[in-house]
Structure formats: structure tokens, C-alpha cells
Amino acid sequence: MSGGTFVGMPAFPKAAQEALGNAQLRHNLAHATGTIRAKRLRLIDEVNANSDWEALRLAGAGVKESALVDLATHLERLEETLTANGATVHWARDAAEANAIVASIAKGHGVDEVVKVKSMVTQEIGLNEALEAEGIAAWETDLAELIVQLGHDLPSHILVPAIHRNRSEIREIFLREMAAVGRPAPDDLTDEPAVLAAAARAHLREKFLRAKVGVSGANFAVAETGTLVVVESEGNGRMCLTLPEVLVSVVGIEKVVPTWEGLDPLLRLLPRSSTGERMNPYTSTWSGISPGDGPQEVHVVLLDNGRTNALADEVGRQALRCIRCSACLNVCPVYERTGGHAYGSVYPGPIGAILNPLLKGPGHDEQVDSLPYASSLCGACFEACPVRIDIPSVLVDLRAQVVDAHRGGVPKVEAVAFKGAAVALSDSRKLGLGERFTRVGLRVARRVGASKWTSARDLPPAPRESFRQWWKRTDGGRP
Amino acid sequence: MSARDDVLGRVRRALEGVEPGYAVPPSPRISPPADVVGLFVERVEDYRATVVRCTPADLTARVAEALPAGARAVVPDGLGVTVPGAVADTGLTAAELDAIDAVVTEARVGIAETGTIVLDHGPGQGRRAISLVPDLHVCIVRVDQVVPDVPDALPLLDPARPHTWISGPSATSDIELSRVEGVHGPRTLHVIVVD
Numbered sequence: 001m002s003g004g005t006f007v008g009m010p011a012f013p014k015a016a017q018e019a020l021g022n023a024q025l026r027h028n029l030a031h032a033t034g035t036i037r038a039k040r041l042r043l044i045d046e047v048n049a050n051s052d053w054e055a056l057r058l059a060g061a062g063v064k065e066s067a068l069v070d071l072a073t074h075l076e077r078l079e080e081t082l083t084a085n086g087a088t089v090h091w092a093r094d095a096a097e098a099n100a101i102v103a104s105i106a107k108g109h110g111v112d113e114v115v116k117v118k119s120m121v122t123q124e125i126g127l128n129e130a131l132e133a134e135g136i137a138a139w140e141t142d143l144a145e146l147i148v149q150l151g152h153d154l155p156s157h158i159l160v161p162a163i164h165r166n167r168s169e170i171r172e173i174f175l176r177e178m179a180a181v182g183r184p185a186p187d188d189l190t191d192e193p194a195v196l197a198a199a200a201r202a203h204l205r206e207k208f209l210r211a212k213v214g215v216s217g218a219n220f221a222v223a224e225t226g227t228l229v230v231v232e233s234e235g236n237g238r239m240c241l242t243l244p245e246v247l248v249s250v251v252g253i254e255k256v257v258p259t260w261e262g263l264d265p266l267l268r269l270l271p272r273s274s275t276g277e278r279m280n281p282y283t284s285t286w287s288g289i290s291p292g293d294g295p296q297e298v299h300v301v302l303l304d305n306g307r308t309n310a311l312a313d314e315v316g317r318q319a320l321r322c323i324r325c326s327a328c329l330n331v332c333p334v335y336e337r338t339g340g341h342a343y344g345s346v347y348p349g350p351i352g353a354i355l356n357p358l359l360k361g362p363g364h365d366e367q368v369d370s371l372p373y374a375s376s377l378c379g380a381c382f383e384a385c386p387v388r389i390d391i392p393s394v395l396v397d398l399r400a401q402v403v404d405a406h407r408g409g410v411p412k413v414e415a416v417a418f419k420g421a422a423v424a425l426s427d428s429r430k431l432g433l434g435e436r437f438t439r440v441g442l443r444v445a446r447r448v449g450a451s452k453w454t455s456a457r458d459l460p461p462a463p464r465e466s467f468r469q470w471w472k473r474t475d476g477g478r479p
Numbered sequence: 480m481s482a483r484d485d486v487l488g489r490v491r492r493a494l495e496g497v498e499p500g501y502a503v504p505p506s507p508r509i510s511p512p513a514d515v516v517g518l519f520v521e522r523v524e525d526y527r528a529t530v531v532r533c534t535p536a537d538l539t540a541r542v543a544e545a546l547p548a549g550a551r552a553v554v555p556d557g558l559g560v561t562v563p564g565a566v567a568d569t570g571l572t573a574a575e576l577d578a579i580d581a582v583v584t585e586a587r588v589g590i591a592e593t594g595t596i597v598l599d600h601g602p603g604q605g606r607r608a609i610s611l612v613p614d615l616h617v618c619i620v621r622v623d624q625v626v627p628d629v630p631d632a633l634p635l636l637d638p639a640r641p642h643t644w645i646s647g648p649s650a651t652s653d654i655e656l657s658r659v660e661g662v663h664g665p666r667t668l669h670v671i672v673v674d
């Protein structure tokens with residue numbers, strides 16, 4: 001999965017159908033997304049009682065946008081400040097380069113293992129597999145990632161990657177797998193979550209205490225101050241960032257935040273949008289090396305791996321604002337019913353449906369090309385997104401690109417329809433845009449004479465009640 | 480061409496014709512809470528941390544009460560309170576810290592709205608490892624350190640220093656979304672708010 005999509009995964013429709021048959025997965029996902037949705041909404045009401053959530057979203061989107069539109073300047077500044085703080089900055093064009101850099105640092109210290117804190121980007125580049133090929137074990141230390149890793153499994157949700165596993169399965173995985181890679185699970189292990197968490201604590205603690213090299217990602221990288229920020233819950237992040245002698249952080253170039261104060265809206269938006277908490281238990285910031293405190297050798301790998309493709313896409317560029325909160329997953333009717341595995345990528349859900357094709361470009365891979373269709377365009381994702389990424393518009397634009405790519409660059413009538421709809425959508429830029437799409441999109445499609453296409457694709461007449469209205473009214477069709 | 484120049488070159492090409500200046504809308508503030516310290520206490524308790532308030536004269540007694548009898552507690556340089564069973568941090572290894580029951584530190588800032596304590600690991604707080612490895616963290620926050628919200632805290636912090644923002648004890652909801660306090664960080668957070 002070195003490109004970020006799982007090799008060998010069937011394209012979305014087939015994978016989704018398989019997932020739909022898995023009752024356990026559907027039940028767990030519905031419970032998880034429903035719970036997080038409710039917590040998030042309560043907190044937004046709380047913010048609106050003494051402040052303004054929408055203004056906070058605008059500020060958060062603005063901070064990220066201001067970084068992206070002048071990204072080269074901010075990246076050069078980041079390199080300068082990190083270096084002044086004693087960190088070594090590396091650049092990687094793609095996954096292979098980034099993996100090689102991390103592997104060579106680990107080898108340079110003669111280690112055969114590293115401890116890792118959950119990071120989307122290291123999953124995207126397939127770092128664990130690359131290190132394994134070099135004889136270096138990469139221990140995932142986030143509880144869910146540990147469950148996924150020990151279960152030889154794939155993560156199914158950005159935030160709760162093991163949500164497809166229930167407690168008795170987790171108990172079995174721990175009993176079966178822990179002994180082979182370190183401290184075994186106790187014989188009297190029960191399936192109580194607290195007992196399972198305690199087993200993970202004991203299993204991982206010996207790894208933390210002896211680890212020489214830690215590997216992380218970063219949620220934010222502050223250009224002005226040379227500071228990296230990691231947001232987490234369990235404390236495994238703090239362990240990985242603090243105890244090893246050497247720390248390597250792989251950071252996508254879109255993680256840049258221009259100033260220290262720019263962290264403000266983002267640190268308020270992220271935990272509320274992701275876990276539905278006012279603040280996550282732990283946030284760590286570090287600016288290179290602190291004498292006498294933490295790793296005394298600090299590396300930062302700045303990674304492109306397709307991000308500049310996304311940056312060059314006028315409509316799609318905004319996807320790089322994403323702070324990986326997973327709010328869009330939790331409100332997505334398609335995601336709730338199919339689960340993360342159906343997307344065949346480390347980035348599932350609505351954001352995955354746009355980010356994967358943007359990173360890789362259309363027309364290369366059937367799985368990636370099918371992703372922009374993994375949506376009902378209901379607009380709930382845009383409404384939930386703390387940095388106001390207009391996912392429906394990007395999806396529509398990408399569909400046009402996919403169609404173009406398969407026509408060898410000759411626009412087809414449906415491509416024109418999608419383009420038109422994308423423009424109309426981008427212009428509307430406001431809430432309630434889901435409703436507008438169905439009618440606008442179909443109107444555009446008809447205007448350009450897509451009658452054949454619409455009948456072939458079985459497009460219904462623009463409904464009186466939009467999908468999103470229906471979704472709201474029925475709470476996603478729940479009985 | 481180096482990877483650096485290549486990536487920066489691609490970034491520049493991707494942004495050709497894009498206006499670099501972008502006016503960021505100001506981040507909204509909360510309306511000031513009537514009782515900032517009261518809100519802080521309530522919000523920290525919400526995370527299932529223990530919070531007690533006391534006068535400076537009572538601090539030593541409150542710290543002693545927070546520690547189990549016979550517990551050994553690592554203390555940083557510059558801590559302004561006497562701790563029973565204190566073990567000075569003389570550069571203890573992670574394994575040595577793992578054998579110690581507790582840690583007592585001060586803090587840099589408290590954030591009321593989010594119930595967050597920020598350590599900047601200066602005097603009285605110590606290096607990051609000591610407030611991480613022991614299972615009980617007793618943290619002393621002065622009322623004059625408590626600010627309303629995140630935007631009030633950031634300007635008080637020196638980005639050159641490492642920071643740990645703590646909002647309750649470590650927690651996970653990874654198993655069927657059921658919340659478990661305490662995975663790798665201190666499983667118990669005991670906050671003493673001093674007038």
C-alpha cells in the first residue's frame with residue numbers, strides 16, 4: 001500500500017457490497033459514528049452559547065488556506081526555524097524516499113525496532129512494511145493500531161481504526177498474538193475494556209522503556225517557530241516523543257501553519273470535531289531539541305507524495321486543509337453503511353474519496369477512480385468539516401476528471417455536466433448546498449443534453465426532498 | 480535536482496497565478512466567564528480528574544493527602560512545596576521513573592473553557608519524562624495562572640520550549656467506544672488549585 005491505497009482491494013462498489021454484508025461491522029460503525037456525532041453536536045451548541053462555531057470554522061479554514069496559498073515560503077521558513085532549533089530537515093518526493101530516510105536513520109543507530117505513534121502519513125507511505133523489509137520492527141503503540149497490527153488487519157476508521165473489532169475478538173487477538181512480539185497477555189485476561197487496556201499498557205511499556213528511536217507524524221508544523229504538534233489521547237504519543245534518544249517525524253507538506261497564534265482556531269476545532277471532546281487528553285509541542293529534555297537527535301521528513309498534485313488542482317486544493325478529524329466520516333451515510341475498508345485506502349470516507357484521487361491523479365487506478373462516486377453528494381460532510389472543505393464540489397469536479405481521463409482527454413457530455421455542476425457548487429459556498437446540488441446538477445446535466453446518460457445511470461428526477469433533508473428528518477433512516 | 484528543490488519547485492508551479500496573501504478571519508473569543516477559576520475546576524472534573532482547591536497555607540497538607548501512604552514521588556527542581564517521599568530528579572532513567580509511584584509538578588497555564596493544564600517544563604515542572612512515566616500526577620495550578628480560553632493561553636507560552644497540554648488523565652475509547660481512563664500516561668490526575 002505504498003501509494004496509500006490498499007493493494008489488491010476491489011473497487012469501491014464491490015468492496016462496499018461485501019462490507020454491507022458484515023453485520024458486526026455495520027453495527028459497530030453505526031454505534032460509533034452515532035455516538036461521536038451526538039457528542040460533537042452538543043459541543044457545537046456549547047460553543048455557540050458563548051462564542052460562534054461558524055466564525056471558528058472560518059478562522060480555521062483561513063489559517064490553513066493562508067499556509068497553502070504561499071506554501072513554498074512557509075516551507076522554507078519551517079526548514080530554517082527547525083534547523084535553527086537543532087532539528088535535521090529531510091525532504092522526500094514520494095513514499096519510497098521518505099521510507100528510505102527513516103530506515104537509514106534507524107539503521108544508523110543500529111536498532112532493529114522503533115516505537116510509533118499513530119499517524120496517517122506513515123500508513124500512507126507504508127512505513128511499517130518498508131522498515132520490516134529492512135529488518136526493523138515498527139511497533140504501533142496506539143491501542144487501536146496495536147489491535148489492528150496484532151490482528152494482521154487493516155484500519156477501518158481514521159480515529160477509531162479498530163472499530164470493526166468487538167471486545168471478545170480483541171481479547172482473542174491479545175491472547176494469541178502478544179507473546180510472539182513481547183510481553184504476553186495475562187492468562188486471566190477478560191474482555192473488559194479496562195482489563196484489555198491494562199494488558200496493552202503492560203505490553204507496550206517495556207517497548208517504550210527500551211526504545212532508542214521513536215517515529216511520529218505531526219498534526220501541525222508551525223513555520224514561524226519551528227514547532228511540531230501532536231494531538232492524542234492515550235499518552236503513547238508522549239512516550240514516543242519523549243523517551244527515545246532519537247525522534248523522526250514524517251510530516252506532509254500541507255501540515256504547515258504559518259504562526260504560533262494560528263494554532264488557536266485549529267486546537268479548538270480539532271478535538272471537538274474528532275472525538276467530541278472540548279480538548280483531547282494530551283497535546284505535545286516541541287521545537288527541535290530541548291537540552292536535557294527528550295530526544296537529543298530530532299529529524300523531520302517533509303513529504304510531498306502527491307500533495308503538489310492536489311495543490312495544483314484549483315478546485316481540489318482545499319482538500320489539503322484537512323486536519324484529519326474524521327467528522328466527515330461520522331456524518332456520511334455511505335461510510336456508515338460500508339465502513340472504511342470499502343474505500344481501499346488509509347484515507348476513507350468523504351475525505352478519502354477526494355484525497356486519494358487528488359494525490360494520485362485520475363486515470364491510473366480503477367480503485368482510486370471509483371472513489372469520487374462513493375458518495376450521494378448529500379453535503380453533510382461539508383457542513384461538518386471544521387475547515388470548511390467543500391467535499392461535494394471537489395467530488396463532482398473529480399468525477400469530471402475521471403471521465404475525461406478515461407476518454408483520453410476528450411470531454412464527454414457527462415464530464416461537461418459534472419464540470420458545470422462543480423462550478424455552480426463552488427459558487428454557492430454556503431450551507432445548504434447539498435440541496436442545491438441535486439437540482440443544479442441535474443439541471444446542468446439535462447441542459448447539456450445528457451438524456452442518454454441520465455437514463456443509463458438511472459438518475460431520478462430532482463426530488464422534492466433532498467437526500468440531506470431526508471437524512472436529517474429520519475436521522476439517517478433509523479427506525 | 481535535490482528532493483528539496485524538486486518539491487519546492489513543484490509547489491511553486493502548482494501555485495502559479497495564485498495570490499499569496501490571504502486575509503485570515505479573526506478567531507472568535509468566548510464571552511468572558513463570570514467565574515474563570517470555577518469554570519476551570521468544573522471542566523477539569525468533567526474529565527474525571529480529581530480537583531481540590533486550597534489556600535497557600537494548606538498546600539503542603541493537600542499535596543501530602545494526594546499521595547498514598549509510603550508513596551515515592553519524583554519532584555522537579557524548583558518545586559515550591561515540600562513533598563513527603565520526595566525523590567529528586569537527578570536525571571533518572573525511564574526504567575527508574577517507572578518504579579516511582581507519583582510525580583508532583585506545578586504548571587504554566589490553566590485554560591478554563593477546555594479544562595486544560597499546560598506545562599512548559601520549566602522550573603517546578605521538570606522535564607517531560609517525569610510527568611509522564613509515573614502513574615499518578617499531582618499538579619499544582621495557581622488561580623492567577625488560569626485564563627479563559629485557548630487564544631488567551633497561546634501568547635503566554637514560549638514556542639521555543641516544549642509543552643504538554645493535559646486535559647484529564649490519559650484515556651482511550653478504542654474498544655467498542657467505551658471510555659477507559661489511563662492507558663500510557665498517568666492513570667490518575669490530581670489537580671490542586673491554589674488561591
Ligand code: SF4
Pocket residue numbers: 273321322323324325326327328329351381384385386387388389
Ligand atoms: S475533510 Fe474536514 S471533516 Fe473530513 S477529516 Fe478532513 S478536516 Fe475533518
